[in-house]
Every structure is written in C-alpha cells, then in structure tokens.
Amino acid sequence: MKLARFHNGDGVVRVGRIDGSEVVDLSGVEGVGRSVREILPHLPALRDAILAADGARHPLDSVTLLAPIDDPQKYLAIGMNYAEHAEEARQAGIPIPTSQFWFNKQVSCIGGPFDPIVKPDISDELDYEIELGVVIGQQCKHVSVEDARSVIAGYFVTNDVSVRDWLAKRSPTFTLGKSFDTHGPIGPWLTTDDEVADPLALRMRLTVNGEVRQDFPTNDMIYNIYEQIAYLTQVMTLMPGDILATGTPSGIGAPTGKFLRVGDVVRAEIEGLGAIENRVVAEG
Known part of the structure; x- marks a missing residue:
C-alpha cells in the first residue's frame, strides 16, 4: 500500500492511503494519527484496517501532499x-x-x-x-x-x-x-x-x-x-x-x-x- 500525509486546504494534517488517483482519509482508523512514522511499528497489525478503510476520498490534484515522513530521528x-x-x-x-x-x-x-x-x-x-x-x-x-x-x-x-x-x-x-x-x-x-x-x-x-x-x-x-x-x-x-x-x-x-x-x-x-x-x- 501507499501511505501519504496530506491536507485538503483546511490546514489539518491527515494520513491517507493512496488509491489510484485519490487519497482515502484514514482518520477513522483506530491507531492512525497524523504521523506515518508512528504507524510503522504497528503496521502489520493495522494493515487490514488500513486497506479496508473507506473514509473521505479526495482527488490527488485537490490536496497538498506533505513529506510522508516529516519527523524521523535520523x-x-x-x-x-x-x-x-x-x-x-x-x-x-x-x-x-x-x-x-x-x-x-x-x-x-x-x-x-x-x-x-x-x-x-x-x-x-x-x-x-x-x-x-x-x-x-x-x-x-x-x-x-x-x-x-x-x-x-x-x-x-x-x-x-x-x-x-x-x-x-x-x-x-x-x-x-x-x-x-x-x-x-x-x-x-x-x-x-x-x-x-x-x-x-x-x-x-x-x-x-x-x-x-x-x-x-x-x-x-x-x-x-x-x-x-x-x-x-x-x-x-x-x-x-x-x-x-x-x-x-x-x-x-x-x-x-x-x-x-x-x-x-x-x-x-x-x-x-x-x-x-x-x-x-x-x-x-
């Protein structure tokens, strides 16, 4: 899967799943916050929920994609x-x-x-x-x-x-x-x-x-x-x-x-x- 950080113009950073030409908002998935880095250690357990999530969908050309990892230690x-x-x-x-x-x-x-x-x-x-x-x-x-x-x-x-x-x-x-x-x-x-x-x-x-x-x-x-x-x-x-x-x-x-x-x-x-x-x- 493809995981992104984005905002849709309201200034709120969200994590999403790329689905073709759209990004699916994962805010409703328990355990998913606003940081892709924080998801990574738990990704095997969260994978099914992320793939099944059907949150709000936004065309990619309507959102601002952010650095997918903005807070690495190194x-x-x-x-x-x-x-x-x-x-x-x-x-x-x-x-x-x-x-x-x-x-x-x-x-x-x-x-x-x-x-x-x-x-x-x-x-x-x-x-x-x-x-x-x-x-x-x-x-x-x-x-x-x-x-x-x-x-x-x-x-x-x-x-x-x-x-x-x-x-x-x-x-x-x-x-x-x-x-x-x-x-x-x-x-x-x-x-x-x-x-x-x-x-x-x-x-x-x-x-x-x-x-x-x-x-x-x-x-x-x-x-x-x-x-x-x-x-x-x-x-x-x-x-x-x-x-x-x-x-x-x-x-x-x-x-x-x-x-x-x-x-x-x-x-x-x-x-x-x-x-x-x-x-x-x-x-x-």
Whole structure:
C-alpha cells in the first residue's frame, strides 16, 4: 500500500492511503494519527484496517501532499555509491572512498514532494541527486545482510539536494552542504515493501526543465541497500521512520557546471514509487 500525509486546504494534517488517483482519509482508523512514522511499528497489525478503510476520498490534484515522513530521528545518506557517479565525483575533486561513506542530512532539511527548493544566496553551486529512499520499519541493531529486508517499512523518492562549495570548501564534513533548509524533498508517499518486488531493480530518472540529467537502475549500487543496513547497524540502532538515502547515479551537475538556477523545475521519478517535482526559488 501507499501511505501519504496530506491536507485538503483546511490546514489539518491527515494520513491517507493512496488509491489510484485519490487519497482515502484514514482518520477513522483506530491507531492512525497524523504521523506515518508512528504507524510503522504497528503496521502489520493495522494493515487490514488500513486497506479496508473507506473514509473521505479526495482527488490527488485537490490536496497538498506533505513529506510522508516529516519527523524521523535520523536521515542518513551514503556518498558515491554508484561507480560512474564515484568517478564523476573524483573528477570534481572528491576522493573515492574505500568503504561505505555515510553522512547526516539534518532532519530540518526535509520538504514535501512538491515544495520549492530554496537556492541560498551564499552559493551558486546548487546541485541535484535522485536517490532511492529507504524507510526503516522497526527498531534494529546488528542486522545481517540476509535479514535486512525484514526491517524495511518501505520506499520513496528522494532528492539529496547539495550545495557543492559547502561540501568541498566550507566544512570538513558533508553535513552542512547537505542540510540547507528545503534541500531534502521526499515523497510523494511511502510505498510499503510488500508492493515492491525488487527494490534493486527500479529505474530512476531525474530531469531539469524536461532535460534528462540522470537515468539509471538501482541495481548499479556499489553497496546494495541490505549491505548498507548491515553496515550501519554495526554502529547504531536504527529506529522506525529513519531515512536512508542510498546513493545517486551519474549525471549530477558538478562535473559540467550545470548547477540549478532560480526558476528551474526538478522532477525525480522512480519506477513504481511515483515522482516528486520541485521548483527552485530565490532565498528570502
């Protein structure tokens, strides 16, 4: 199933189930509040009630879709996890790591699937990165590669928006350059794991003003999503709602200098998971 957060113009945030071109309000389902994250540990028990719910229906084009997970404890992203992208990053002056390379995106960067991306006044190196977002469904530690899929709640589209000069020049870590406000649009909804036959066989496609910039399958990851979860849980406990951005393919703007400008429209789509679309706007 596909779970979304939305409001229909009255300012009240609701959780809904996507049903074709409509969203079904789940407010009447006991145990469902206004947070998708809070549902995740109880999803197996709530599944039947959610699928059977027949609350108010709203056409998708009449509501505002919000970030499906707006309150994760952690938002972690892996760098240079596609071979061709690692090479283009090297050409941009970033050394290729010899093991999994993780960094934080501060959760305050999260934005909705159709919210604007703000271009900061302090940089002209605003870049895009389509990524498969993985959402953890249960508290877990020391997870094996073989068991890793069992802790995944679902997936969505992410754009790991990056301010390149703050990655390489203004901070010794990636965190600041990856964490500007609005630089973490996600969505359009959470597609639960049971609906995805193979998350390592999905096509990702990103366009800027209709021009294809990135077009790659998820099976080209250097470290697949199960290896990523096993690696991270050697170090930390992952919690329900934690977001993992699992790497971007080649085609980013940095090697060619084709950075985002005010007015650009960035569309990121992953097969079976939907699309997010964000316009770049000026700060202030």
